[in-house]
Amino acid sequence: MSALRRVTGMGIAGSLALALLTGGCVLAATAGPREAQATGLLGVQQMMNGLPQVEKTIVVATNYVSVNSALQGVSQQVSLTPANLDDVTAQLHRDFGAGPLPLAPQTADWTAMTSGPRGVISSLPALQGIPAQVEVTYPYPVTDHIRLVAGSMPDTSPASGIQVVVTAQTASAWGLRPGSRVAVIAPLQTTISGNGPPSPSFKLNLDVTGIVEPTDPDSSFWKADPLLAAPNLYVSQSKLWEGAFIADPGEIATMQEIFGLAGLSIRWEFPVATAGLRAQAPALYSEMKQFTLQTPQLTGLLAPMSNALSTSSALLGPLATLVAVSNGVNVLLWMVYVGLAVAGVVMMLLAARMVAARRSAEMAVRRARGASLAHLFWRGSFGAAVAGVPAAALAWTLAVLLVPGPGPTGWVAWWPGIATLAVAVLGPGVAAAWQHRLPRRRRSVGRERARWRRRWATRVIFEVTACAAAIGGIIVLRRQGGGGDLYTSAAPLLVAVPAVIVVLRLYQPLLRGLARASARRRGVIGFLGLTRAAQATATLALPAITLVLTLTMAAFTIMVRDAVVRGEIAASWQETGADVALTYSPGFGAGPAAVRAFAAVPGVQHAATAVELPLDLTGGERVTAIAVDPASYAALVASTEGYSPVSPALLTQVPGQAAVPVLASPAAAAILGRQGSVPIAAQQGLPALRVRVSGELQSTPALPGGGTFLVLPLSAIGGVGAPVNVMLLTGPSIDVSRLHAVQATMPGADDLTITTRSQVLQELTGAPLQHGTFLIFTLAIVCALALALAVMLLELALSTADRELTMAKLATMGLDERQRVRLSVLEAFPAIAASAVAAVACAIALPRLVAPAINLSAFTQSQTSVPLRPDFASFLLPLAGLLVVTVIALAYEIRSRRGRVAATLRA
Known part of the structure; x- marks a missing residue:
């Protein structure tokens, strides 16, 4: 020791x-x-x-014509070999993997040459006369991505066509098996293996040798081209089958000879290793953007084809959002x-x-x-x-x-x-x-006065400069729309600078005035306490600044955290419209028994049904008609948050009037007009209606996404029997598992979607950025309050010696222990009160000054603004706690020095 x-x-x-x-x-x-x-x-x-895995790749694409032109010119046809493809893959993999974005092992990379769609001219009974077109793909390497289930892999290329394999889904849909032959329309300039002039026939045979299945159906190999795994029946004004065949691994030269000049596309795929990511989103986005803006550079014999390559990735969009x-x-x-x-x-x-x-x-x-x-x-x-x-x-x-x-x-x-x-x-x-x-040497009175004036002027200049710098930082922050450097990021503290300066300027004159007023009253506690507090300006400055800074930081952090919580709750209401939203697919709906069963689920306090139908108005505009029961719908809206209230009287039809009263969104009200009634022709199984706008609604829980809508009474379409396709439930503790159990017993359960607000809110609050930021907020609040407590204890410690001597003198003059405690508390209380006043001023000013530069949509995933509101409890309660700690500390200090008055005076 x-x-x-x-x-x-x-x-x-x-x-x-x-x-x-x-x-x-x-x-x-x-x-x-x-x-x-x-x-x-x-x-x-x-x-x-x-x-999905297909989006977690880097794609380098080109076409055979561009490669042929870059390598040897359009007059002479070239042929890429597997060794050429391996060379390009290795160079691109090395370049792409050199940055912060890790790539999967090179064995996961693959290349594909894909022809354009070729019309099928063979008669395939399974297609039932529907025309078909097929593309031929040469993937390399292919052995790790397919598994043979029937037939055999191609071994030699026939002289009259290409040997291929197909997936089990394609074989089943098109009626193919090993040994089948599919004839397609060949390109105009078709040569087979370089044997002679272009073929006079416009038919190309595709011989099916085997049936395969994917080893990993979710891999980018199968998802990059969905037709590779299964054919697609395209339905528009007419029907068309689309499919893809996989060419023999040894037919790379044949693919280029047949399809090269007819639109043969070439692509390299490089999957990303997500498990090895150790970089932040800005670095990844910058690297990915650089990849897409720059042309890949190759070396060696294939260097001339660099300008024919283009890079893209589906990761660019999600990374930009992140x-x-x-x-x-x-x-x-x-x-x-x-x-x-x-x-x-x-x-x-x-x-x-x-x-x-x-x-x-x-x-x-x-x-x-x-x-x-x-x-x-x-x-x-x-x-x-x-x-x-x-x-x-x-x-x-x-x-x-x-x-x-x-x-x-x-x-x-x-x-x-x-x-x-x-x-x-x-x-x-x-x-x-x-x-x-x-x-310093003792100076004359005149020189001391001049020195005092210089010190006063220096202090004034310093305070004015500090206030100007604080105001300038806040202005820059608001104009930039966000921080990013030390100056603007200190905005919450910059708000506290003028408040501290004003409080310190007013602190001493105010206390001296209170001390003079207390001198006329009986008792010495008030006068001594206020006088000593007024004389402590020099020792007060730094603790007061620190206390205001810590309280301002705590208040700002709590304000932001509370605003985020409110914004997330509002966003969950805006996305679901109720605590539980049940929506049916188009053409389906719930009957009366299903409505009663869902409304009877434990925890449901309010239930409302709606029939949503798209309606075409006379001018060609389309609106969404929402037919509801006015009473139950109004009660449900009243139990939600963020939606315009509904008055049932506005949806009640007046006797003698044929027009149906409706509540319209602002856009719908502008279309219909506010005067008179508007006819709506019969459509969607509804009779002809005449409506009049009785009021406007900014939003409705039946259509949480917003839009152009009309809310009308269900009685207006009651005789039609349209099915209920939307049902809204509210209640703080709805039994969601019971809801799903009821859904399972209802017909058309697969066409019903149940969305719960609690699940939406959990997704918002459980996001990594949200969770981690709230941990940082909690750390900041705890640290700020701990610093505030340490400030008070240090302030008391700084004045311990002076206070001990003063209390010893007062004890010899007859002040008892309780009076000395009251005097010590009164001496320390003005500093806490001054800090409280400055902190309150900062808390009131912060939302008005800093809020325009803060965007909380990153947390709420919504464009709805979330206002910052002062939370006075966030710093008044800590101040009350500091005052309690101060009283306890002073009382303990005075009692612990009991009996040491004489020793203190001798010292």
């Missing part, structure tokens, strides 16, 4: 307190960026896992990072003052013995480093253990922790050197 005191000058308790404070600030500064990195990586992985979402989240995270880092740095400045105050006597003795300011600086910094550096290293290790995985790179990852540690280590040395610098 004595050795530790000689090194640090603070003993075990002081060293441990400084280590805990330094470690906590460094942990908050390092764990936040790591959690954001892990959250972004998890978002990329979840996005990749949700995509980058946009990540950018919206990063704006908020940057604000949290910068706020915590600045608050931590200011906190360590306050701790440096405390360390310098505790070592003041030691440094004074060293200074009296001839020590230089550099020596005092070294002693103070070395003592802080002994306590702070191990704590910082432990905090960094703890951050790595709590948030495993690759951390962020670059200065963004290191500067918050390094800055916090630097202030923790160097701050006590600077404070000690400044405190024990040589005193």
Whole structure:
């Protein structure tokens, strides 16, 4: 213990307190960026896992004509070999896999040459006279993707055509088997194996030698061309069968000779290894965009065909969406990072003052013995480093253990922790050197007044400059529409700067006025407490700034978190329209028995049915007619959130009027007009109607996606017997499993879709970016409140010596223990009250100043704006807690020094 005191000058308790404070600030500064990195990586992985395999590829495409022109010119035909394809595949795989996007092993890459569709001229009875067309595909390599189930793989190429295999689905639909021959229309310039001039016949035989099935039906090999796995019956004004055959692996030359100049497309597919992703969405998107904008470069004999290649990928769209979402989240995270880092740095400045105050006597003795300011600086910094550096290293290790995985790179990852540690280590040395610098010579009264004026002017200039910088940062943030740098990302703290300056300017005059007013009253507690609080402006500035910063950060983070929660709840209502939405496929609906069964499910409080039909108006416009029971529908809408209320009276037909009252969306009301009635011709099995607009609805839960709609009473179409195709249920605890059980017993269960709001909300809240960001928000709130508590304790510790001497004097003058506690509390209360006033002002101003630059649609996945609202409980409750802690700490301090009054006075 004595050795530790000689090194640090603070003993075990002081060293441990400084280590805990330094470690906590460094942990908050390092764990936040790591959690954001892990959250972004998890978002990329979840996005990749949700995509089909066919979209997780890089595609390089070209055509035979372009390759032929690039290699040897249009007058001489060339032929690609399997070795050529392997060479191109290897070069492209090497180039594409060199960046942050990992590729699957090269054995997963494949190439395909595909002809254009050729008309089938053979008579296939299974097609029942429906015309057909087929494309011939040469995939390479093919053995890992197919499994032979009947017949044999082709071995030799016939002189009159191409040997092929087909899938079991194609064979079943077209009536094919091993040995079948399908004749198709051949290209005009067809040669077979280079034997002679173009064939005079326009018929090409495709000999089926085997039936195969996919080894992995979900792989990109089979999904890139859906016709390869199964034929498709295209139905429009007429019917047409579309299919694909797989050519013999040895017929690459024949494919080029027959189809080369007739539209033979060539493509290379490179699957992505999603399990090895370790990059963020912006890096992946930048690399993918670079791939698509640049032409792949080849070397060797095939180098001339580079300009004929084009690169594309279905990953570009999802990555662009994820980058946009990540950018919206990063704006908020940057604000949290910068706020915590600045608050931590200011906190360590306050701790440096405390360390310098505790070592003041030691440094004074060293200074009296001839020590230089550099020596005092070294002693103070070395003592802080002994306590702070191990704590910082432990905090960094703890951050790595709590948030495993690759951390962020670059200065963004290191500067918050390094800055916090630097202030923790160097701050006590600077404070000690400044405190024990040589005193200035005594000056005359006039020179002292001039010096005071210069100090006053310097303070005014500093405060005006700080306010101007804060206002400028907020203006830049609003114009940019988001943060991204240290200056604009500190917007929540910039809002606090003018508030702190104003409070500090008004603090001392206001307390002096209160002290003068209390001097006229009996009792000494009020006067002494207010007078001492008014004289503590110098020691109040830094704690007040730190307390306001921490409370502002806590309030801002809680405001954003609450806004996200409200936005997600609103988005879930906007997507489903009710707690449970039951929708039928077109042409299907629920009968009265099914409606009663669903409404009787436990937990259902309100149920409403609707008949949705598209109607064509006289002018050619189309609207969605929603027929409802006015009473039950109005009750259900009243139990939802975010939808326009419905008055049943507006849907009640007035006796004597033939027009049916309807509630229309703004677009429908503009079409129909607000005056008179509008006829609607008979259609969709409905009779001719005459409607009049009795009111407007901005939205309706029966059509949550919005659109042009009319809500009319069900009685207007009651005699038609149209089936109920939409049913809405609300209730806080609907038994969803019972709903599915009822669905299973109903006819047409496969045509009924049940959507629950809880599931939609869970998908929003369970998204990786959402989950990780909320963890960071929680960390920021806890750290901010912990810093606020530490500020109060340090402020009390800074004034301990002065307060102890004052209380000892007051005790000798007759003040009892309870009066001394009241005096100490009254002395500390104005600082908390001033910080509360500044924090309240910041909380009121934050939504108005910062909200336009924050886009929360990244969380809600909706374009509906989510307003920020001040949450006064978010900082009033912590302030009340700080006041309680202050009272307990002061009472404990005074009682623990009971009986030491004489010793204090002698000291």
